[in-house]
Amino acid sequence: MLASKNKATNLYQAERKTLFSFLLLYSFFSIVLLAISGYLYYSLQKELMLEGQVNKLQEDSYRLISKLRYLHEHFEEDQTYPRFSTFRSAIYDSNKNLIFTTLNEENVNLDKTIYTINDNIHYVRLLESYYLGAMYVVIEVKDDGQWFNYMKKEVVIYGIVLFVLLLLVGYYLFRMMLSPMRNSLSLLDRFIKDTTHELNTPISAILTNIEMIDIERLDPLLQKKIRRIDIASRTISNLYKDLTYAALGNRVESKDEDIDMYLLLKERIEFFKVISGAKNINCIMDLKKGVHLQIDRTKITRIIDNLLSNAIKYNKRSSFIKVTLRDTYFEVEDGGIGINEEALSDIFRRYSRFNKSEGGFGLGLNIVKAIADEYDLHIEFSSKLGKGTKVRISWGK
Amino acid sequence: MGKIGRIVLLVFIAVQLYAKTEKTDIYTENCLQCHNQMSLTMQKIFMRYLLKYSSEVSVKQALYDFLKDPNYFTSALRKDQIARYGLKNKTTLTDEQLRKAIDIYWEKYKVFGKLK
Numbered sequence: 001m002l003a004s005k006n007k008a009t010n011l012y013q014a015e016r017k018t019l020f021s022f023l024l025l026y027s028f029f030s031i032v033l034l035a036i037s038g039y040l041y042y043s044l045q046k047e048l049m050l051e052g053q054v055n056k057l058q059e060d061s062y063r064l065i066s067k068l069r070y071l072h073e074h075f076e077e078d079q080t081y082p083r084f085s086t087f088r089s090a091i092y093d094s095n096k097n098l099i100f101t102t103l104n105e106e107n108v109n110l111d112k113t114i115y116t117i118n119d120n121i122h123y124v125r126l127l128e129s130y131y132l133g134a135m136y137v138v139i140e141v142k143d144d145g146q147w148f149n150y151m152k153k154e155v156v157i158y159g160i161v162l163f164v165l166l167l168l169v170g171y172y173l174f175r176m177m178l179s180p181m182r183n184s185l186s187l188l189d190r191f192i193k194d195t196t197h198e199l200n201t202p203i204s205a206i207l208t209n210i211e212m213i214d215i216e217r218l219d220p221l222l223q224k225k226i227r228r229i230d231i232a233s234r235t236i237s238n239l240y241k242d243l244t245y246a247a248l249g250n251r252v253e254s255k256d257e258d259i260d261m262y263l264l265l266k267e268r269i270e271f272f273k274v275i276s277g278a279k280n281i282n283c284i285m286d287l288k289k290g291v292h293l294q295i296d297r298t299k300i301t302r303i304i305d306n307l308l309s310n311a312i313k314y315n316k317r318s319s320f321i322k323v324t325l326r327d328t329y330f331e332v333e334d335g336g337i338g339i340n341e342e343a344l345s346d347i348f349r350r351y352s353r354f355n356k357s358e359g360g361f362g363l364g365l366n367i368v369k370a371i372a373d374e375y376d377l378h379i380e381f382s383s384k385l386g387k388g389t390k391v392r393i394s395w396g397k
Numbered sequence: 398m399g400k401i402g403r404i405v406l407l408v409f410i411a412v413q414l415y416a417k418t419e420k421t422d423i424y425t426e427n428c429l430q431c432h433n434q435m436s437l438t439m440q441k442i443f444m445r446y447l448l449k450y451s452s453e454v455s456v457k458q459a460l461y462d463f464l465k466d467p468n469y470f471t472s473a474l475r476k477d478q479i480a481r482y483g484l485k486n487k488t489t490l491t492d493e494q495l496r497k498a499i500d501i502y503w504e505k506y507k508v509f510g511k512l513k
Contacts, residue, residue: 072448076440081512094451100512130451132508 019174026170030163038155049147050114050121057114057123060087060139068131075132087141091134099133103140110136119143196243203240206233231275238309242363245302254296254374261291261300261325268304269323272312280318287325293395299371306364307332307391314338314389329394331380338385347381423494424501437474437482443506445473453503460499464488 067082068091081100082089090101096110105120114123123139210230215223269283276283293300311321315336322333339347348369372379372393383389432439450456450473463471467484474482488495 072444075444075508076438079511079513093453094455095453097452097509099508130448132512133447133451133456135451 015178019171022174023167023170027163027167030166030170034159034162034166038159041155042151045147045151046116050116053121053141054114054123057087057121057139057141058125060084060089060141061123061125061137064089064137064139065125065127065131068134068137069129072131087139089140090138091132092136092138093133094130094135096136101138103138105140108138110138116143119145192243192246196240199236199240199243203233203237207237227274227278231278234271234275235309238305241302241305242367245298245367246363254299256294256296259293259295259297259300261293261330262287262289264297264300265304265323265325265330268301268308272305272308275309276312276315276321279312279315281312281315282318282320284320284322286322288327291325291327291330295375299374303368303371303377303393304330304332306368307393310364310391311336311389319388328396329392331390331392333388333390335388338387338389339383340385344381344383423490423498424505427488427490427494427498428502431485435482437478439502440506442474443502447508449473453507457496457499457503460502461495464490464495464499 063084064082071078071080071082081102083102088102088104090103090108091099092108092110093099103120103122105117105122107117108122108124109115109117110124112122112124114121116122119142121141121143123141125137125139127135127137206229210226210233213226215226218226265287266285269285273283308321308323311332311334315321315334319335321335324331324333348365369379371377376395378394380392380394381389429439432442446456446459450459459471459473463473464485465488467487469476469479469484472479472484490498
């Protein structure tokens with residue numbers, strides 16, 4: 001299985017989340033803006049349509065008024081309200097009481113001159129002489145809705161085009177805002193790659209030469225100095241391996257093999273004993289024999305080394321480290337400084353560190369997480385500030 | 398029908414007749430008596446008021462104002478009509494009687510419910 005390449009320069013999960021939130025908010029405001037624009041366009045089109053109808057409706061009202069005038073003057077002989085084939089009408093007195101109506105739509109707004117209501121257009125005209133007591137004359141014609149269908153099509157097409165354009169602009173803006181951060185990450189990544197390449201030879205030389213020294217034959221003062229060099233070298237070695245993994249390791253294909261977890265854990269604890277000894281930390285081992293795991297040796301070693309390294313680095317002097325191995329998990333527990341709850345969510349992020357006073361690049365747990373994800377290993381992280389931290393890696397439940 | 402039955406029927410008819418006479422009397426006795434002798438009909442006068450005042454409230458108030466104080470300004474008739482028919486004297490009716498007479502007049506000639 002190949003792990004994803006060049007993770008540092010790709011979008012992080014948090015970055016993707018931010019992009020998603022940004023685009024969601026941006027889309028929401030874009031839609032609101034487009035909806036307002038659409039509504040304004042609709043109002044304008046409606047107004048234009050009504051303006052186009054006014055002349056015709058005015059003529060209709062003249063025809064009606066003329067008939068009303070006749071009826072008013074001959075009311076004793078004729079009480080038949082005038083009706084027309086092209087429009088319907090109603091008359092109201094000055095108190096807005098209905099005198100007579102042939103309208104389809106009962107709801108009439110006498111305060112507006114022209115408006116649409118339920119597929120009807122109403123035109124209201126005030127009379128100077130109140131024939132039959134009518135102060136308001138209402139003319140009603142059917143609104144065929146052609147203008148609305150045409151406008152709807154326009155709004156939908158232009159709305160979608162504008163929305164897509166706004167989204168593209170939003171995405172471009174987001175990328176532009178993030179580019180300084182991405183450049184910094186890329187620079188750091190390149191630096192790590194260059195550094196790891198140059199570190200390999202001197203670290204190997206130091207470690208080999210220290211192993212070749214027969215410490216017991218040296219005087220105590222020199223023994224102490226050599227041990228310090230040994231501790232420093234092993235720390236650098238661990239850091240070097242992390243950097244190598246971060247920079248190159250995730251491009252190398254995994255070579256899974258049968259790993260005896262008992263032997264590997266014991267070997268790595270022995271490796272770190274020199275460093276833990278310097279802090280007078282007691283290493284407790286509760287390892288069950290015969291636990292095997294099919295995994296890449298380098299990668300499981302990176303997990304163990306990083307957990308042990310952290311357990312030592314963030315431990316108190318004269319405290320303890322307990323390593324437990326069972327059939328389905330192993331765990332590393334320490335009696336160290338612990339981490340507060342707020343920081344727990346960030347522990348697997350690359351370049352994040354629990355404690356700035358301790359050295360390191362903040363790569364360790366990011367590497368642990370990447371390898372665990374690759375092999376479907378489950379990480380349980382529990383910590384109490386001032387009391388210690390426990391990390392359990394479990395598999396195959 | 399017994400004696401009591403006949404008395405009750407007579408009283409009922411008498412009450413109905415009295416009510417009807419009372420309703421029309423004020424308007425008929427005080428308005429129609431003179432207007433019936435004029436060529437300008439009550440309907441025409443009503444339509445003049447309707448043309449000028451539109452609503453029931455306004456028409457009734459205009460009629461009341463004119464009858465209380467008949468002059469060129471309170472009348473809804475044209476000047477030539479006033480010149481021809483003259484202005485009437487102030488009403489001698491009480492406010493209540495006057496309003497009653499106007500109500501009868503409105504009910505008789507109103508447009509509401511008459512259009513078809």
